[in-house]
Amino acid sequence: MMIFIAFLVFVMLVAAIYACIFTDLLNAVIACCVVSLIAAILFYFLQAPDVAMAEASIGAALVTAIFVIAIRRTKREE
Amino acid sequence: MKRIIILILLAIIALGIGLSFTKIPFAVPKTKVGSYYIDKGIDQTGAVNIVTSVVLNYRAFDTLGEVTILFIAALGLGAILATVKKKTKKEIIPSSLILSTGCKFLFPFILIFGVYMFLHGHLTPGGGFQGGAIIASGFLLVYLGCQERRLNERALKATETLAGLIFVIIGFLGLAVSGYFLFNFLPKGIPNTLLSAGIIPIIYIAIGFKVGSELAGIIDALIEESE
Numbered sequence: 001m002m003i004f005i006a007f008l009v010f011v012m013l014v015a016a017i018y019a020c021i022f023t024d025l026l027n028a029v030i031a032c033c034v035v036s037l038i039a040a041i042l043f044y045f046l047q048a049p050d051v052a053m054a055e056a057s058i059g060a061a062l063v064t065a066i067f068v069i070a071i072r073r074t075k076r077e078e
Numbered sequence: 079m080k081r082i083i084i085l086i087l088l089a090i091i092a093l094g095i096g097l098s099f100t101k102i103p104f105a106v107p108k109t110k111v112g113s114y115y116i117d118k119g120i121d122q123t124g125a126v127n128i129v130t131s132v133v134l135n136y137r138a139f140d141t142l143g144e145v146t147i148l149f150i151a152a153l154g155l156g157a158i159l160a161t162v163k164k165k166t167k168k169e170i171i172p173s174s175l176i177l178s179t180g181c182k183f184l185f186p187f188i189l190i191f192g193v194y195m196f197l198h199g200h201l202t203p204g205g206g207f208q209g210g211a212i213i214a215s216g217f218l219l220v221y222l223g224c225q226e227r228r229l230n231e232r233a234l235k236a237t238e239t240l241a242g243l244i245f246v247i248i249g250f251l252g253l254a255v256s257g258y259f260l261f262n263f264l265p266k267g268i269p270n271t272l273l274s275a276g277i278i279p280i281i282y283i284a285i286g287f288k289v290g291s292e293l294a295g296i297i298d299a300l301i302e303e304s305e
Binding site: 061 | 127129195203204205207208211212214215218222293296297300301
């Protein structure tokens, strides 16, 4: 279990760094979504299911959708 | 020169944060209020879910502030989008049969899951905010999948206003009955049953409707504007 959590944290860190350095904004939004999703899983492992549900439904689903809609309206490249 | 100053500043900040982290014992309860909630929470509020008893009983006024912040954010978005002039309606391209049927099939289940989430907020993990967000994501699915189905904006606004009013009215009823704003004046009932914990389920139902209609309204405004 510890190895799995360490792997998740590593993927989360990589996704967070890539969210900063991507110039294609759509890729950056997807990287943000990955960070939120892994944060939700980690919250569940830390025995906080309430926060995990809020993070999964708002951070991973709604915020991503709102960003994608905003990118569709504006420019995709930074 | 500038970079050296920035590096020195960053080093000082990192040193301060590191020193303060060494002083904080990790995972050891330092404050007594947390263990008080865990020991007395079920007796005092009737809610089995301790998080709910803190969010809607001990710290209910903070929750009212949170709901107000969300309301103001939705209002600001609506005000910004209202200045952009609406495009003329384009012809709706109907989505494929599989996509629209799948969306229509999944939507009631998402809705039921969201309603379950805020009805059982005092028993199981979850609550009004999570349930509302799940309901809004169900509406998002319909907005993306079936382009001909749209929500009635006026009904959304009415639901939102009514739910917010119920929250504040319950708070003032507590003030009238016992002298404290948002006092839990209803009978607590037997813990672990659906009809328990006094005003907590009522407020969570109101928050669920409010958050759901607010987030659905945000999605509605953005998608209608971008089409």
